Amino acid sequence: MIIYKSKEEIEVMRQSALVVSRTLGMLAKEVKPGAIPKKLDKLAEEYIRDQGAVPGFLGLYGCPSTLLISTNETVVHGLPIDKPLENGDVVSIDCGAKMNGYYGDHAYTFEVGEVKPEVKKLLKVTKECLYLGIEQMYAGNRLGSLSYAIQEHAEKHGYGVVRELVGHGLGKKMHEDPQVPNYGRKGTGKKLQEGLVLAIEPMITMGTYRVKTLKDGWTINTVDGQPAAHFEHDVAIVDGKPEILSTFDYIYEALGIKETV
Ligand code: MG
Ligand code: MG
Numbered sequence: 495m496i497i498y499k500s501k502e503e504i505e506v507m508r509q510s511a512l513v514v515s516r517t518l519g520m521l522a523k524e525v526k527p528g529a530i531p532k533k534l535d536k537l538a539e540e541y542i543r544d545q546g547a548v549p550g551f552l553g554l555y556g557c558p559s560t561l562l563i564s565t566n567e568t569v570v571h572g573l574p575i576d577k578p579l580e581n582g583d584v585v586s587i588d589c590g591a592k593m594n595g596y597y598g599d600h601a602y603t604f605e606v607g608e609v610k611p612e613v614k615k616l617l618k619v620t621k622e623c624l625y626l627g628i629e630q631m632y633a634g635n636r637l638g639s640l641s642y643a644i645q646e647h648a649e650k651h652g653y654g655v656v657r658e659l660v661g662h663g664l665g666k667k668m669h670e671d672p673q674v675p676n677y678g679r680k681g682t683g684k685k686l687q688e689g690l691v692l693a694i695e696p697m698i699t700m701g702t703y704r705v706k707t708l709k710d711g712w713t714i715n716t717v718d719g720q721p722a723a724h725f726e727h728d729v730a731i732v733d734g735k736p737e738i739l740s741t742f743d744y745i746y747e748a749l750g751i752k753e754t755v
Pocket of ligand 1: 588589599600601695726
């Protein structure tokens, strides 16, 4: 059952989303060769608590960490470990926070040092997929059209679209209805309505879209060992149109990059 949010609730949710945005912005400066994922996790936990929020993932479904840190062939759900990040890695940092009863949940894939041009392109296209999906999130449209927009753009570039993992509704629970696949058929599925809040999160691979879960029960890797990228925003339908509650601006500011999307 989809739980639609009032404008007041959406404003409260924006604050939770922004806690995560600021946390990712803080981490952006720390993501470099030699950085220890486990230390980033501790930094993030402290930073979230300092903002009067609580980590959204920690303890959820038994999750042991504040962040999910996924490098290279790990698509999502990588656990923060002691192994330092290396030059040329790409690392998706997924972060959740809960404040005033509502969750924020978003993710960004960072470049560590100098990244190969073909991997940079994977990141760029995955981010484009996210914004193309968001464009489709307007009242009266169908969920399948949003999914299709993401899939079409990724596959146009020869990339894989992970099937097993999807975006989701967001609210008082981290995962609410509906599921938001990154693949689908235009004009099919649920009709999108005012007050819908989604975490839209394309997970795109350079090679096959097939993934496997490692023995730790969390880490999800591409089967062929090729890299993956993951970007996630929290988006609401307000006055019929998509409104992005989270922002990558803190990241761009920290990295000194000018982004047009
Ligand atoms: Mg997430
Ligand atoms: Mg999510």
